Amino acid sequence: MAPNARHGGRQAKPQQKSGRTDQRQQKRKRDQEDLQKLEERVNELDPKSTETKNFSDLPLSVPTARGLEASHFQTLTDVQAGAIPLALKGNDILGAAKTGSGKTLAFLVPVLEKLYRAQWTEFDGLGALIISPTRELAVQIFEVLRKIGRHHAFSAGLVIGGKSLKEEAERLDRMNILVCTPGRMLQHLDQTAGFDANNLQLLVLDEADRIMDMGFSSSVDALVEHLPKERQTLMFSATQSKKVSDLARLSLNDPEYVSVHEAAVSATPVNLQQHYIVTPLTEKLDTLYGFIKANLKSKIIVFLSSGKQVRFVYESFRHLQPGIPLLHLHGRQKQMARLEITSRFTAAKQSCLFATDVVARGIDFPAVDWVIQADCPEDADTYIHRVGRTARFESNGRAVIFLDPSEETGMLKRLEQKKIPIQKVNVKEKKKKSIKDQLQSMCFQNPDLKYLGQKAFISYTRSIHLQRDKQVFQFKKLDLDGFAASLGLPGTPQIKFQKGEDIKRIKNAPRSGMSSGSESEMELDGSKKPKKKGEVRTKYDRMFERTNQDVLSSHYSKLVLDGDEEKKDGDDDDEGDFLSVKRRLNDDDLDEEAKNAFQSSAKIIEGMGGDEPFIVDSKRREKALKSKKKMLKFKGNPTKLVYDDDGNSHEVYELQDEDDFNQEGPAEELRRKFVEDETTRVREADVDDKQHAKDKRREKRDKRKAREAMEIAGIDPDAAPMLANAEDDGHDPLEFMRSLPMAGQGSGSDSEAEPPKKRAKKWFEDDSDEERKAKKAKKARGKVIEVDQEPETLEDLEALAAGLLD
Numbered sequence: 001m002a003p004n005a006r007h008g009g010r011q012a013k014p015q016q017k018s019g020r021t022d023q024r025q026q027k028r029k030r031d032q033e034d035l036q037k038l039e040e041r042v043n044e045l046d047p048k049s050t051e052t053k054n055f056s057d058l059p060l061s062v063p064t065a066r067g068l069e070a071s072h073f074q075t076l077t078d079v080q081a082g083a084i085p086l087a088l089k090g091n092d093i094l095g096a097a098k099t100g101s102g103k104t105l106a107f108l109v110p111v112l113e114k115l116y117r118a119q120w121t122e123f124d125g126l127g128a129l130i131i132s133p134t135r136e137l138a139v140q141i142f143e144v145l146r147k148i149g150r151h152h153a154f155s156a157g158l159v160i161g162g163k164s165l166k167e168e169a170e171r172l173d174r175m176n177i178l179v180c181t182p183g184r185m186l187q188h189l190d191q192t193a194g195f196d197a198n199n200l201q202l203l204v205l206d207e208a209d210r211i212m213d214m215g216f217s218s219s220v221d222a223l224v225e226h227l228p229k230e231r232q233t234l235m236f237s238a239t240q241s242k243k244v245s246d247l248a249r250l251s252l253n254d255p256e257y258v259s260v261h262e263a264a265v266s267a268t269p270v271n272l273q274q275h276y277i278v279t280p281l282t283e284k285l286d287t288l289y290g291f292i293k294a295n296l297k298s299k300i301i302v303f304l305s306s307g308k309q310v311r312f313v314y315e316s317f318r319h320l321q322p323g324i325p326l327l328h329l330h331g332r333q334k335q336m337a338r339l340e341i342t343s344r345f346t347a348a349k350q351s352c353l354f355a356t357d358v359v360a361r362g363i364d365f366p367a368v369d370w371v372i373q374a375d376c377p378e379d380a381d382t383y384i385h386r387v388g389r390t391a392r393f394e395s396n397g398r399a400v401i402f403l404d405p406s407e408e409t410g411m412l413k414r415l416e417q418k419k420i421p422i423q424k425v426n427v428k429e430k431k432k433k434s435i436k437d438q439l440q441s442m443c444f445q446n447p448d449l450k451y452l453g454q455k456a457f458i459s460y461t462r463s464i465h466l467q468r469d470k471q472v473f474q475f476k477k478l479d480l481d482g483f484a485a486s487l488g489l490p491g492t493p494q495i496k497f498q499k500g501e502d503i504k505r506i507k508n509a510p511r512s513g514m515s516s517g518s519e520s521e522m523e524l525d526g527s528k529k530p531k532k533k534g535e536v537r538t539k540y541d542r543m544f545e546r547t548n549q550d551v552l553s554s555h556y557s558k559l560v561l562d563g564d565e566e567k568k569d570g571d572d573d574d575e576g577d578f579l580s581v582k583r584r585l586n587d588d589d590l591d592e593e594a595k596n597a598f599q600s601s602a603k604i605i606e607g608m609g610g611d612e613p614f615i616v617d618s619k620r621r622e623k624a625l626k627s628k629k630k631m632l633k634f635k636g637n638p639t640k641l642v643y644d645d646d647g648n649s650h651e652v653y654e655l656q657d658e659d660d661f662n663q664e665g666p667a668e669e670l671r672r673k674f675v676e677d678e679t680t681r682v683r684e685a686d687v688d689d690k691q692h693a694k695d696k697r698r699e700k701r702d703k704r705k706a707r708e709a710m711e712i713a714g715i716d717p718d719a720a721p722m723l724a725n726a727e728d729d730g731h732d733p734l735e736f737m738r739s740l741p742m743a744g745q746g747s748g749s750d751s752e753a754e755p756p757k758k759r760a761k762k763w764f765e766d767d768s769d770e771e772r773k774a775k776k777a778k779k780a781r782g783k784v785i786e787v788d789q790e791p792e793t794l795e796d797l798e799a800l801a802a803g804l805l806d
């Protein structure tokens with residue numbers, strides 16, 4: 001028995017092995033047959049058929065069908081019914097459909113199917129590229145892809161910046177599907193070794209008109225250069241243009257136009273109620289505040305024209321505590337803060353989000369009650385996208401736009417041209433309440449807020465001045481003094497305009513990361529801004545550049561001159577106003593008027609022999625006056641002087657006899673000898689100085705150690721005055737702002753400054769994860785990856801995406 005049993009045991013292995021091989025071969029055969037059937041169904045599909053109502057009517061692979069079902073998508077929307085069959089048959093598509101009509105699935109389903117039918121594997125590299133104009137939208141598309149693609153074995157990634165290029169690059173070559181912003185993608189195609197898109201099967205442009213527009217155009221053109229010409233291209237937007245030049249730029253091959261709502265009565269969703277309020281610029285904030293107060297139980301998005309407007313309105317309304325959680329979002333915030341705010345507003349039931357057009361397109365916030373356009377959009381297309389954040393996919397929504405009397409006729413004409421139904425409403429007299437006095441007293445008490453107000457004023461007026469559509473935006477008709485007063489400002493800031501600027505170009509100018517240089521990489525890291533050559537950065541500069549900050553130092557405001565700000569701001573602001581904070585003011589840079597204004601808050605120390613005047617505009621600079629060393633550079637080179645009998649000073653050569661002077665030798669040689677002697681002397685002195693500095697450092701270190709020792713021994717070191725740090729003046733420039741109460745504080749609803757709560761461990765952080773992953777990798781492709789917890793951050797999402805790779 002035993003030998004037999006052993007014999008039997010020895011025999012079992014080859015049998016088992018061949019059994020497994022047979023099973024694999026059978027499965028492969030089955031898969032091939034299924035694939036063939038699927039191809040046949042696609043060939044037989046009539047893309048114009050009106051019978052296609054449900055996803056189940058489409059020839060879709062099992063993993064896609066299961067993903068759609070699990071995500072509760074059953075019935076096709078119009079644009080999906082129009083576009084998906086054509087896309088499955090390999091056509092290039094130009095799709096236009098109203099906001100919230102389901103365009104995302106109209107391109108994601110074909111993406112998955114194309115790669116599935118091509119039997120794409122991780123070894124085939126990048127198969128599909130989806131381009132989005134904003135990071136937020138890219139993240140959202142990625143999330144939908146993750147949901148409906150959960151039963152596929154493809155790997156998918158996000159390329160939107162926010163982390164170092166190197167970190168992103170490491171994952172790229174494993175990805176089959178990438179969702180990206182154009183600039184960042186171009187950077188990788190240009191710079192990441194071993195990564196290319198030579199195999200690309202399908203290119204998608206979401207919000208295509210925006211991506212083909214100014215600002216993005218050069219990046220997109222350069223990006224397309226990297227892609228193979230033989231590919232399928234899908235373009236979607238709610239406001240699609242059919243520009244022949246754009247189609248040529250993308251080498252579209254006989255594209256099919258899917259424009260499902262072209263014949264519709266309105267260009268906006270039918271469930272959307274649209275209103276306008278005529279309110280003079282000088283009363284706009286009053287109207288906005290009153291409106292928010294009257295809708296405290298709502299979810300509201302307020303669109304403003306620039307990041308500076310957003311910050312001022314958010315900060316000032318926060319202090320007024322309207323009684324609804326407030327949030328704000330603009331392009332200069334850090335990546336993680338932007339994502340955090342987006343997801344907080346997504347989850348909120350009642351909240352008011354002040355935002356720039358960074359969320360005007362594509363973002364699918366659920367159940368938004370009101371879209372308020374407090375600042376008039378640059379054109380009717382922007383209007384359509386903004387209002388499209390409400391009344392999405394069969395839900396109801398309301399929108400209101402505030403128009404200055406000078407904007408009314410022009411804007412209404414533009415809206416009419418686009419078939420946008422809108423009704424005038426008036427603010428009830430008893431609901432009107434002026435917040436001007438409160439803003440004035442807040443700005444008076446709080447220079448930081450005043451400074452934000454000044455920036456907001458400049459940014460707004462400048463954007464109006466630069467608008468292209470002069471029939472709508474009539475700068476001369478605006479009451480600027482009244483507007484400044486309505487923001488609580490004590491005076492009207494002066495503004496300068498540069499000729500030849502164009503708001504559309506400025507606004508569409510890509511955010512950091514659009515160029516392929518390394519500079520933008522630093523910006524995308526969210527940490528450093530590239531330092532311009534020779535530029536001196538002070539601690540105030542660094543503080544000012546800190547993204548996501550709500551307040552500014554009072555000192556910094558003193559360094560700023562309104563009129564001069566504009567020159568450079570365009571370099572660092574992506575929100576449409578090219579204004580900058582000038583680091584230090586040189587005399588030459590100031591015009592007379594500005595100089596007078598500036599001198600009232602700063603002393604200029606001149607006549608010190610140096611090239612640059614020393615401006616005493618802060619405590620730090622005042623302190624520097626006491627330091628000989630610090631003042632050296634302002635003193636210029638020393639000049640040896642001699643005095644005549646009357647006590648007047650002269651340069652040495654002025655009083656010397658010319659013959660004596662010539663006898664001493666050639667002037668050039670004398671000068672060189674003098675410089676050499678002095679250099680030697682300085683070098684010797686330098687040795688002493690270094691020793692001195694070393695001694696001082698040692699002394700300081702000893703003191704610190706003694707202090708630490710005292711602390712360890714339980715003795716209060718401050719009781720020993722010798723050890724107290726005399727250099728620390730303890731000044732906190734943000735102290736005042738911090739002391740003010742904030743709306744929503746304590747409730748946790750609006751506490752952006754709050755450190756994030758420690759989050760629970762994720763599925764991929766589990767200790768045994770590696771082992772589990774290894775085991776899973778052995779299993780058949782296409783298996784579902786269990787996710788214990790919903791991903792919360794970008795890292796989670798990416799880890800998850802990497803996890804999809806079998």
Ligand SMILES: Nc1ncnc2c1ncn2[C@@H]1O[C@H](COP(=O)(O)OP(=O)(O)OP(=O)(O)O)[C@@H](O)[C@H]1O
Pocket residue numbers: 072073074075076077080097098099100101102103104105237238361362363364388392393
């Ligand atoms: N077939 C469907 N069945 C049910 N819900 C759907 C379907 N397709 C899309 N949706 C839902 O409709 C909403 C809007 O979809 P989506 O974001 O794709 O709209 P969009 O047309 O891209 O809008 P925008 O023009 O603003 O970008 C989403 O919440 C989505 O989940």
